[in-house]
Amino acid sequence: MNTLFPIFLKLNNQLCTVVGGGQIAARKISGLLECQAVVRVIASAAIPALHQLHQEQKIELHERAYQPGDIQDSVLVVAATNDDKLNTRIAQECAQERILCNIVDTPDLCSFYYGSVYTCGDLKIAISTNGAAPAFGKKIQAELAERYPETLLPYMRYLQHMRAIVKEKIASPAQRQKILETIVHDTEFFARAQGPEFQDAVDALDYAKELETWLEIH
Numbered sequence: 001m002n003t004l005f006p007i008f009l010k011l012n013n014q015l016c017t018v019v020g021g022g023q024i025a026a027r028k029i030s031g032l033l034e035c036q037a038v039v040r041v042i043a044s045a046a047i048p049a050l051h052q053l054h055q056e057q058k059i060e061l062h063e064r065a066y067q068p069g070d071i072q073d074s075v076l077v078v079a080a081t082n083d084d085k086l087n088t089r090i091a092q093e094c095a096q097e098r099i100l101c102n103i104v105d106t107p108d109l110c111s112f113y114y115g116s117v118y119t120c121g122d123l124k125i126a127i128s129t130n131g132a133a134p135a136f137g138k139k140i141q142a143e144l145a146e147r148y149p150e151t152l153l154p155y156m157r158y159l160q161h162m163r164a165i166v167k168e169k170i171a172s173p174a175q176r177q178k179i180l181e182t183i184v185h186d187t188e189f190f191a192r193a194q195g196p197e198f199q200d201a202v203d204a205l206d207y208a209k210e211l212e213t214w215l216e217i218h
């Protein structure tokens, strides 16, 4: 049964500890750095890519064996060592401390899974296959990236500006919802918004006027 609860966590400036310093750890770390987490890595030996990140001051790196208690104060932990017993111990410690944990290779010990993620400005789409087929999630992510390319960014900004003005000018929540739905369902407008003229104009538009036009049309 698929009982995973999907959420979008704010990890900015939050301590996340990764145990292990191989390729898999590096992959898991990149997702954390994208979210501006404070990443602490504990690994007996780390690969050069992680030394590089440390030199660039993007991660803390402690090149030593894991010690019990190392995960304390973390909001989230990833165990990516090649030592199954250690991974299990880390999962147990996380359960005791109620810290979110991802134990690579062992879904049963994870309290959360990573997903395949597509980000385009404020749009973030995360795909889970409930652990059944990560490669399929990756394929869907690539399809979404093609369907919603970077040309979407000005359209998203337009929607954000419009929503702000709608919240300001329209008192009724039901009418607010109707107008915002009308805009996102206008496929002709969506297509036009991908064009170069719209891209250049979007920040200079008069959004109060834009709202009047939408209200006149509908």
Ligand SMILES: C[C@@]1(CC(=O)O)C2=NC(=C\c3[nH]c(c(CCC(=O)O)c3CC(=O)O)Cc3[nH]c(c(CC(=O)O)c3CCC(=O)O)/C=C3\N/C(=C\2)[C@@H](CCC(=O)O)[C@]3(C)CC(=O)O)/[C@H]1CCC(=O)O
Residues within 6 Å of the ligand: 027, 028, 102, 103, 104, 105, 106, 107, 110, 112, 113, 114, 115, 116, 117, 127, 128, 129, 130, 131, 132, 133, 134, 135, 137, 138, 141
């Ligand atoms: C999203 C992504 C994030 C990331 O890892 O960065 C991710 N796996 C990715 C890729 C990937 N992982 C693996 C392959 C090799 C092909 C294959 O096995 O299919 C490929 C494909 C590739 O690399 O191309 C091997 C693998 N993965 C897991 C196991 C253990 C097991 O299944 O028992 C094994 C070893 C199996 C074995 O014994 O061989 C388990 C998990 N992998 C998950 C996430 C979680 C469930 C996600 C979901 O619900 O879909 C979960 C449960 C836990 C977790 O790790 O969080 C990333 C997508 C990349 C992207 O989007 O770019």
Ligand SMILES: NC(=O)c1ccc[n+]([C@@H]2O[C@H](COP(=O)([O-])OP(=O)(O)OC[C@H]3O[C@@H](n4cnc5c(N)ncnc54)[C@H](O)[C@@H]3O)[C@@H](O)[C@H]2O)c1
Residues within 6 Å of the ligand: 019, 020, 021, 022, 023, 024, 025, 042, 043, 044, 045, 046, 047, 064, 065, 066, 080, 081, 082, 083, 086, 104, 105
């Ligand atoms: N590489 C892959 O494509 C792949 C795919 C699926 C699953 N996995 C599994 O994921 C795990 C990690 O993969 P990897 O390729 O990054 O492995 P790896 O062997 O390159 O890295 C393991 C890391 O764990 C560290 N480590 C081991 N014991 C430690 C301890 N006591 N304290 C601190 N650090 C310790 C090592 O120093 C090393 O940095 C492995 O169990 C592997 O079987 C790997």
